[in-house]
Amino acid sequence: MLEICKWYQNAVSPVIFMIDDFCNVWIDLNHNGKIDPGEDWGYAQRNSGSSLYFLEQNILDKFTEVKVTFFTPVGVRSPVIEKALFPFVSKQINCDEETKKFFRSVGENRKFEIAYHGTTHGRPGKIAADFIQEWDSFVDLKQATDTIRTGINIYKDVFGKNPVGGKYCGYVANEFSDDSIDQNGFLWWCRYCNVDLIENDNNPIEGDDQYLLSNYDIKYFGKNKVVDIPTTINGSLCHIAYSNSFNVKNIGKKMLKPLIQSRKLEQLRYLLDNSLVISIQEHIAPSRADGKRQMPNIFDDLDSLQMIFQLLKGYPVWYCTCSELANYVRARDNVDIIFDTQNSFTLETNITGLEKTQLTLKMNSNNFKVIKQPDYSDVLIKNGLANIDVIKGKFFLY
Numbered sequence: 054m055l056e057i058c059k060w061y062q063n064a065v066s067p068v069i070f071m072i073d074d075f076c077n078v079w080i081d082l083n084h085n086g087k088i089d090p091g092e093d094w095g096y097a098q099r100n101s102g103s104s105l106y107f108l109e110q111n112i113l114d115k116f117t118e119v120k121v122t123f124f125t126p127v128g129v130r131s132p133v134i135e136k137a138l139f140p141f142v143s144k145q146i147n148c149d150e151e152t153k154k155f156f157r158s159v160g161e162n163r164k165f166e167i168a169y170h171g172t173t174h175g176r177p178g179k180i181a182a183d184f185i186q187e188w189d190s191f192v193d194l195k196q197a198t199d200t201i202r203t204g205i206n207i208y209k210d211v212f213g214k215n216p217v218g219g220k221y222c223g224y225v226a227n228e229f230s231d232d233s234i235d236q237n238g239f240l241w242w243c244r245y246c247n248v249d250l251i252e253n254d255n256n257p258i259e260g261d262d263q264y265l266l267s268n269y270d271i272k273y274f275g276k277n278k279v280v281d282i283p284t285t286i287n288g289s290l291c292h293i294a295y296s297n298s299f300n301v302k303n304i305g306k307k308m309l310k311p312l313i314q315s316r317k318l319e320q321l322r323y324l325l326d327n328s329l330v331i332s333i334q335e336h337i338a339p340s341r342a343d344g345k346r347q348m349p350n351i352f353d354d355l356d357s358l359q360m361i362f363q364l365l366k367g368y369p370v371w372y373c374t375c376s377e378l379a380n381y382v383r384a385r386d387n388v389d390i391i392f393d394t395q396n397s398f399t400l401e402t403n404i405t406g407l408e409k410t411q412l413t414l415k416m417n418s419n420n421f422k423v424i425k426q427p428d429y430s431d432v433l434i435k436n437g438l439a440n441i442d443v444i445k446g447k448f449f450l451y
C-alpha cells in the first residue's frame with residue numbers, strides 16, 4: 054500500500070556540496086599584510102574579500118537551495134610544507150571569543166553544517182609530497198582516539214555539541230582509522246574519494262556497472278554501522294571542458310571540446326539516472342604555503358560549479374547536508390512499517406537517535422488524503438507523497 058522512498062521527498066538524488074579545510078588559516082601570498090581574495094580559509098570570516106563571502110556572493114546567493122557541508126580541521130592546521138614560503142597564520146577555531154562566535158554562527162546557519170576534519174590535518178615535511186595525513190600518522194588506535202577526543206573538545210567548545218560526522222584528511226587512512234571513527238560516536242564519515250571512477254577517460258561509463266553502482270551509493274562500516282558517504286563529483290568537472298574553448302592554439306582540442314563536455318555531463322547524468330549520491334568536492338581556497346594552488350577550489354572552479362548547479366535545476370534533487378542525508382538513510386534502512394489494520398500502522402526500529410528524522414512515504418493508492426500521526430498532527434498526502442516523523446505510536450490513514 055505504501056513504501057519508504059530511497060531519498061527524502063522521493064528525489065532522484067541527494068546533492069551535497071562538500072567544502073574542505075574551512076578553518077582558521079590565512080596565507081599572505083603577496084606579502085602585503087592584507088587579506089586578498091583566495092588567501093584565507095575562513096580566517097577572514099565574513100568580511101568582503103573573504104573566501105566565505107566569495108562563496109555566498111557567487112554561488113549560494115544564485116543557487117539558493119544549495120546547502121554546504123564544511124570539513125573543518127579544528128586545531129592549528131599545518132602548512133603543506135614545514136617552512137611556509139609566505140606569512141602563514143593558523144589558529145584553533147576556539148582561539149578567541151570572536152572566532153568562536155563566527156564559526157558557531159556558520160554551524161548554526163540552516164544552509165551549513167560544520168563537520169570534523171581532524172586537528173592539524175597532518176604532519177608536513179620538506180616538500181608537499183612528504184606530508185603525512187592525520188589519520189595515516191597514528192601509530193595505534195589509542196593515539197588516534199586521544200587525538201580525536203582532543204579535537205572533539207575543541208569542537209564542543211565552539212558549537213556546544215559533538216560533531217556527528219567527518220572526513221579523513223586527504224582521504225588517507227591506516228589500519229586503525231576506521232575503528233577510531235566507529236568507537237568515537239560518529240554517525241557518518243567520508244572515507245573514499247570516488248570521483249575518478251568514471252572521470253578517467255580510460256574507464257568510461259560503459260565500465261563495470263555493479264562496481265560503479267556500489268561505489269556511488271551509501272555503504273556502512275564498523276560495529277556501529279557508521280554511514281559511509283561517497284564523494285562522487287569533482288567540483289572542477291565542467292571546468293576542464295569549459296576552459297578548452299579558449300584554447301585557440303590547439304585546434305584539435307577545440308574541436309574535441311563539445312565531446313569532452315558531454316562526457317563530463319554524462320557522469321552527472323549517470324548518477325541521476327541511477328538515483329545515486331551527488332556529492333560535489335571542493336576546497337575553500339586556492340592558497341597554499343608552498344605557493345602552488347590547492348585543487349579543486351571554489352575560486353578556480355566557479356564556472357564549473359555554476360554549470361553543475363544550473364544543470365541540476367532541471368531535476369527534482371534533494372539539497373542536503375551530510376548529516377541530513379545520514380539521518381534519512383539510517384531511518385530508511387532501519388525502520389519497518391507494520392500494518393495492524395488496513396488504515397493504521399506503527400513504525401518499528403531497533404536503533405536509537407531517529408527522533409526528529411522524517412521519512413518520505415510513497416502511497417500506491419489514491420484512497421487516502423491525510424496521515425494522522427501519534428502526536429495527533431496531520432500530514433497531508435501530496436502527489437502521492439507524505440513526510441512522516443519517526444515516532445512511536447499509531448499512525449492512521451484517512
Ligand SMILES: [Zn+2]
Pocket residue numbers: 073074170174222223
Ligand atoms: Zn582536507
